[in-house]
Amino acid sequence: MYHSIPLDSDKGEIRLLRVLPGEFFSKIKCELFKVSLDDKPDYKALSYVWGDSADRENIVVNGHDVAVTVNLGQSLRRLRSHSAGQPLTLWADAVCINQENLDELGAQVSIMGRIYSSCSGVCIWLGPCGSENVTQCLDFNLPPSATSPGDTTPSLSTQFSEYAESHSDDIVSGLARCAHALVRFAFGAHLREVEPFAAGSESSYHPMLDAMKNLASSPWFGRAWIVQEARLAPSATVYIGNVALAGKVLWHAYKNRKKLAATCPDCRGGPETAPFLDAMNGFIGDLVRLALKDPDGTEMSQVSVPGLFLLQFSLLHRHQECCRDVDRIYAYVGIVENLSGVKSLKPDYHLTAPQLYLRVCADAVVSGRTLTFLAWNTAKNRYSELPSWVVDWTNTVSTEELTHMFISKCWAAATELEFRVRIDNDKILVTKGLEIDRVSDIGSVWRNENQSILDPTLWAQWHQVAGLHDNPDRLYPSGGTYRDAWWKALCFDSTNAEYKRSNYEMRAFELVSTILPHSYINFDSNLSQECQDLGFALSVESLDNLFKFTTREIWGTLPHMLNNCRLFATQKGRLGFSRDALQVGDPIFLLPNCPAPLILRQTGDTFVGGGEFEGESLNGHPLHVLISDAYIYGIMDGEAVQAMGSSLSKIVCVK
Numbered sequence: 001m002y003h004s005i006p007l008d009s010d011k012g013e014i015r016l017l018r019v020l021p022g023e024f025f026s027k028i029k030c031e032l033f034k035v036s037l038d039d040k041p042d043y044k045a046l047s048y049v050w051g052d053s054a055d056r057e058n059i060v061v062n063g064h065d066v067a068v069t070v071n072l073g074q075s076l077r078r079l080r081s082h083s084a085g086q087p088l089t090l091w092a093d094a095v096c097i098n099q100e101n102l103d104e105l106g107a108q109v110s111i112m113g114r115i116y117s118s119c120s121g122v123c124i125w126l127g128p129c130g131s132e133n134v135t136q137c138l139d140f141n142l143p144p145s146a147t148s149p150g151d152t153t154p155s156l157s158t159q160f161s162e163y164a165e166s167h168s169d170d171i172v173s174g175l176a177r178c179a180h181a182l183v184r185f186a187f188g189a190h191l192r193e194v195e196p197f198a199a200g201s202e203s204s205y206h207p208m209l210d211a212m213k214n215l216a217s218s219p220w221f222g223r224a225w226i227v228q229e230a231r232l233a234p235s236a237t238v239y240i241g242n243v244a245l246a247g248k249v250l251w252h253a254y255k256n257r258k259k260l261a262a263t264c265p266d267c268r269g270g271p272e273t274a275p276f277l278d279a280m281n282g283f284i285g286d287l288v289r290l291a292l293k294d295p296d297g298t299e300m301s302q303v304s305v306p307g308l309f310l311l312q313f314s315l316l317h318r319h320q321e322c323c324r325d326v327d328r329i330y331a332y333v334g335i336v337e338n339l340s341g342v343k344s345l346k347p348d349y350h351l352t353a354p355q356l357y358l359r360v361c362a363d364a365v366v367s368g369r370t371l372t373f374l375a376w377n378t379a380k381n382r383y384s385e386l387p388s389w390v391v392d393w394t395n396t397v398s399t400e401e402l403t404h405m406f407i408s409k410c411w412a413a414a415t416e417l418e419f420r421v422r423i424d425n426d427k428i429l430v431t432k433g434l435e436i437d438r439v440s441d442i443g444s445v446w447r448n449e450n451q452s453i454l455d456p457t458l459w460a461q462w463h464q465v466a467g468l469h470d471n472p473d474r475l476y477p478s479g480g481t482y483r484d485a486w487w488k489a490l491c492f493d494s495t496n497a498e499y500k501r502s503n504y505e506m507r508a509f510e511l512v513s514t515i516l517p518h519s520y521i522n523f524d525s526n527l528s529q530e531c532q533d534l535g536f537a538l539s540v541e542s543l544d545n546l547f548k549f550t551t552r553e554i555w556g557t558l559p560h561m562l563n564n565c566r567l568f569a570t571q572k573g574r575l576g577f578s579r580d581a582l583q584v585g586d587p588i589f590l591l592p593n594c595p596a597p598l599i600l601r602q603t604g605d606t607f608v609g610g611g612e613f614e615g616e617s618l619n620g621h622p623l624h625v626l627i628s629d630a631y632i633y634g635i636m637d638g639e640a641v642q643a644m645g646s647s648l649s650k651i652v653c654v655k
Contacts, residue, residue, distance in 0.1 A: 001064055002098040005034050009107035012037035014115060015096040017061070019080050019088040028059040028076050032095065037111070037118050045116050046092040047229040048075050048125040049219050050323065061095065068094060075125035075239070082244055090123070091115060102349040109347040113232055113334020122233035124226075126218040129175055129211070129241035174207030178215065179243045181208070182284065186252040190260060191267040196276070205276065212279040215240060221286050224320035224327055228335035230292060238287070247292050254284040310336045310344045311364045311373055311391070319396045325353035325382070328393040329360055353394070354383045361390045362423050369419050371431075371594040375411075375629040379579075387427045388625040389654045411595035411631075416641040417649060419592040420614060428623070429654040430613050433591040436640045437574060437632075439584055439599070441465050443567035462567045466575055477573050478634030489567075489575045489633035568630075576632035586627060589652060590640060597632050597640075600624040600654065607653050616651060623655045 007013045018031040035041040051071030058065040059073060068076075072094055079088055097108045108115075116122060177195055184194045191197050196205040220226060230236050236247030257280075260267035269277045314332045322331055330347040337344055345360070364373060373391060380386060381395035414433070421431040443465040446458055463469060463486075472483040565577045570588065578599055586599050607621045 001032065001062060001066070002101070002104075005032060007034065007104060007108070009104075009111055012111065012114065014091065014108065014111075016041065016043050017090045017092055017095055019076055019083070019090060021083070021085045021087060022080060024077065024081050028073060028080065030059060030061045030076075030095075032061050037114055040118070041089075043089040043091055043119055045119040045122045045229065045233060046075060046079075046090050046125065047122050047220075047226055048072060048092075049127070049223055050094060066095065071125075071127065074128050075123075078125070078128075078239055078242065079123060081242075082239070091119065106347040106349045109330050109349075110333065113228060113338045116229050116232040116334065117234075117338060119233055121235040121237060122230050124220070124230060124236055124238045124247075126215065126220050126238060126240050129214050129218075174204070174209075174211030175214075175241055175243055177204055177208050178211045178280075179240065179245055182245065182253045182280075183249055185257050186249045188256050188260075190264060191269060191273070197273060209276045209279065212276060212283060216279045216283040216286070221290065222321045224317065224322040224331035227290055227317055227320070228332060228338075230290075232335060232338055236292060247287075250284050250287055251292050254288045257281065257284070309339070311360050311368075314360075314393065315373070315376055315391065318393050324349075325394055326351060326356050328353075329356060354386050357383070357386060357393060358390050358427065365421055365423060365429070369421075369593065371421065371591050374591070374594050374598060374626060375596040387429070387655055388627075389429045411636045412638055413597055413632075413636050414590040414592055414594055414638070414641060416638050417590060417592035421592065422613065424607075424613075424618070424653075427655065428607070430618065431591055431652055431654075432614060432649040433589045433652045434641065434644055434649050435587050435589050436597065436635070436644065437570040437572050437588045439568050439582055439586045439588065440571045441569040442582065442584060445564060445566040446562050447564060465567050465569050467569070476575075476634065478639055482575075485575050485633045489577065489631065490562075492577070492631050493633065493636070570632070574632050574634060576630050578630040579628040581627050582630075588630065588632070591652065594629075595636075596629040597635065599627040599630055600652070601627050603655065605655075613651060618651065618653065621651050621653050623653050626654055 005015055007015065013034055013036050015032055015034055018033065020029045020031070022029060049071055051069040053069060055070045056067045057070050057073040058067055059076065072092065098104050181194045196202060196208050238245045238247060238250060310329065310332060313336055314329045317332065318328055322328060326349065333345055333347060361373065364370060374389060379395050380392045383392050383394065386392055417433065421429065424430050443462045444458055466486050467482055468486055473481045476482050476485040562577065564579055568576055568578060568582060582599050586601050589598050589600050591598060601624060603623045603625055605623045607618045607623060611618060
């Protein structure tokens with residue numbers, strides 16, 4: 001079938017699928033044909049989950065039976081029913097690309113950003129959601145235009161009422177009611193004006209809750225490809241079973257709910273509404289965060305280094321799943337090129353995942369002239385054979401690591417070092433850096449999943465490592481006292497990549513970090529006298545305010561900062577945090593254009609046959625492996641480089 005419709009991707013040629021009209025349960029019949037994007041064809045693009053490759057059904061394409069996954073078949077059947085008896089022209093990757101031809105696959109993926117940005121709209125299929133046998137369609141496709149809460153069009157309300165009352169299945173009727181609630185929120189309705197929270201509608205709560213949880217758990221949200229598919233298209237329609245919702249409606253529902261929750265106490269809900277609101281906010285929040293762009297705003301600004309941006313963008317989304325590990329990068333080529341305006345990487349499906357990961361990191365080093373990504377967790381998962389400095393995209397990033405990535409943007413530990421780096425033997429990173437210190441003492445690791453952040457034993461042990469048991473007011477190497485260094489290191493001296501903590505925030509951290517090791521303190525008792533005994537002459541009112549802040553901010557921040565980290569001290573008396581793999585004696589290096597110090601460890605091997613670097617022979621230089629990045633209080637703004645001088649830098653080889 002594909003041989004008779006060859007493609008020239010360099011000319012913008014793609015195949016489109018024309019879905020022919022038919023009864024709901026009849027076999028799907030389609031026509032596959034070729035067009036050029038240069039001719040501006042009219043079509044919609046499909047965004048969906050392939051589903052179980054073993055679970056298939058046949059559709060007819062150009063007179064031939066073609067096996068597709070059941071989920072794709074269900075999406076085509078539902079979209080056909082929404083097209084009101086008219087042919088529907090679609091682009092669906094599983095059929096429009098010959099998946100067995102790796103050259104064609106790579107060429108088509110390389111223009112996928114253009115495919116989605118050139119379509120008239122993207123159809124997001126979240127799954128049947130219990131409505132496989134429901135033939136009637138319910139379209140909430142009208143963009144919000146109301147000027148007052150509850151001012152929906154009569155036809156919309158009538159259509160919803162007739163449908164919801166005529167279906168007894170809880171999931172199906174709950175699905176319709178959820179869609180109607182989202183439309184009402186998009187029009188600005190308050191919580192108590194919307195089912196199931198309006199008076200007399202309490203009986204619909206559980207069907208709606210089940211349906212909303214069903215939506216929020218759709219496997220579509222876990223796909224890597226969705227980020228570019230929906231963001232690049234000019235508009236989006238979300239298909240949930242037999243219900244269609246305009247992306248613009250969902251965006252306004254999200255925006256209005258967020259605004260009302262901040263300004264209207266009644267709209268924040270309470271314990272009785274929390275399960276539904278949590279599921280709903282998760283559903284529309286994930287849609288907005290991952291896929292939907294602001295219909296009234298703009299997308300991210302252009303970037304100047306597309307190779308580096310591709311690495312950063314794909315790392316931020318590496319928790320998203322895909323069938324091929326190379327697609328953890330290829331899935332973002334289109335959107336990165338769209339945002340940068342520059343070709344960054346041509347997908348090549350003949351490459352293995354380790355080969356691709358090495359190429360992307362090497363491109364960031366050579367073209368982007370940066371080692372920033374070394375501070376973003378290079379721990380390995382499936383591909384242990386990768387060099388230690390190369391990112392393994394299958395090591396999916398956690399919320400804590402995302403927080404760490406954003407915070408590292410405000411660090412500049414090695415900006416004064418001249419960028420002199422090369423990649424030798426296709427895998428060894430050769431540069432000149434400063435060995436600034438060595439690890440001398442290590443505290444226990446804190447693991448968020450099985451240990452409370454309030455564990456006094458952990459904090460007492462960390463206090464011991466920090467030397468706070470022995471004159472905490474003695475001078476810290478970079479100035480101030482060890483007491484100051486302790487609580488500033490605890491919060492990494494910042495809340496996020498944009499600004500430093502306020503004095504009030506710092507005072508709260510100082511108070512909490514001092515109190516926690518003292519297990520005798522009862523947080524429910526009168527804290528004023530007990531805190532005064534620890535050197536905090538604060539009024540009860542001030543303590544109350546600080547602990548209100550503490551509850552809201554500190555206990556929300558520390559787990560994201562310190563999960564799987566341990567406190568360590570250095571031979572020069574510095575305090576820092578790193579991941580749990582470090583050992584006493586590990587050297588600490590600063591490498592050029594890397595925002596954080598790095599823990600390196602000698603392998604016992606030396607460089608062989610490498611010629612010269614910066615006029616010095618590489619032969620005999622020890623080889624290191626990257627263990628982890630680190631935060632060390634007092635050197636994150638370049639203080640160590642300024643104190644030692646870059647002239648003391650030496651060749652560092654990382655394998």
